[in-house]
Amino acid sequence: MEAARHPRDPILDDVDREIIDQLRVDGRRSFAEIGRRIGFSEPTIRQRYNRLVSLGVIYVAGMYDETKIGGIAAHVGIRVAEVPVARVAEQLADHPQIKYVACTLGYYDIILDVLAPDAQALGKIVLQDLRRIRGISDLETLTVLEVRKDTYLWQGFREPSPRAQLGD
Numbered sequence: 001m002e003a004a005r006h007p008r009d010p011i012l013d014d015v016d017r018e019i020i021d022q023l024r025v026d027g028r029r030s031f032a033e034i035g036r037r038i039g040f041s042e043p044t045i046r047q048r049y050n051r052l053v054s055l056g057v058i059y060v061a062g063m064y065d066e067t068k069i070g071g072i073a074a075h076v077g078i079r080v081a082e083v084p085v086a087r088v089a090e091q092l093a094d095h096p097q098i099k100y101v102a103c104t105l106g107y108y109d110i111i112l113d114v115l116a117p118d119a120q121a122l123g124k125i126v127l128q129d130l131r132r133i134r135g136i137s138d139l140e141t142l143t144v145l146e147v148r149k150d151t152y153l154w155q156g157f158r159e160p161s162p163r164a165q166l167g168d
Contacts, residue, residue, distance in 0.1 A: 011055060015040065019048055020058055027060040065147045066115045072122050073115050073144040076130070077108035083135030085109045091133050097125055108140075 012020075015038070022034045031045040038045075052058045066073040080088050085103050089110055093101045100113035116122035126141050 011057065016048055016052060016057075019045060019052070023058065023060060027062075065150065067144055067147060071115060071117050072119055073113065073147075074122055074126075075142040075144070076112040076114055076126065077140045077142075078110040078112065078130070078136055079107070079138040080109040080135045081137035085135075088133055088135045092130075095125070095129060097121075 018038045019034060022029055022037060030042075031049065032042040034040075035042045035045045049058075078088070078092075089101050089103050092098055092110065092112060097116055098112050098114050100111075102111045103109065104111050114122065114125055116125060122141075122143070126139070130136060130139060
C-alpha cells in the first residue's frame with residue numbers, strides 16, 4: 001500500500017501523519033501500539049518515527065503548566081525595527097527561559113512564551129534581557145493567570161491547506 005503525499009508537505013505521507021496523530025493523543029504510546037492502531041509493524045513505525053525526528057518534523061516532550069507549579073508564564077509580543085527580524089529571533093531563541101519564539105505577520109513581528117520562577121525574574125527578563133537586544137522597538141507582555149486549554153489535538157493537521165485548495 002503506497003501512502004499518499006499531501007501537496008503542502010512533500011516529506012510527509014499519510015502514514016507519517018497517522019503516526020503524528022497517535023503521538024499527539026499520547027506521546028508515550030509505544031511503537032507497537034501505534035502500529036496496531038494504524039496497521040503497520042513496530043519496526044516500520046520505529047523507522048518512520050526516527051526519520052521524522054531526524055528531519056526535525058517532530059519531537060516528543062513532557063509539557064507542564066508553569067502557573068500550577070508556582071512559576072509565572074507570559075506571552076510577549078515584539079515589534080522589530082532597523083534590523084532583520086530573523087536576527088532578533090535568533091538571539092531570543094538562545095535565552096534559556098524563552099520556550100517559544102515565532103516570527104509572525106501582523107502587529108507583532110515576533111511572539112514569545114516566557115517562563116520564570118516568579119514576577120521578579122519575569123521582570124528581569126522583560127525589562128533587562130529583552131530590552132538589551134538591538135532591534136526590539138516595542139514589546140507587550142501578557143502575563144498568564146491560568147491555563148484553561150493547552151493541547152495539540154486539533155483538526156487542522158489533517159485538513160488541506162488553503163494554498164492546496166487554491167491549486168498551488
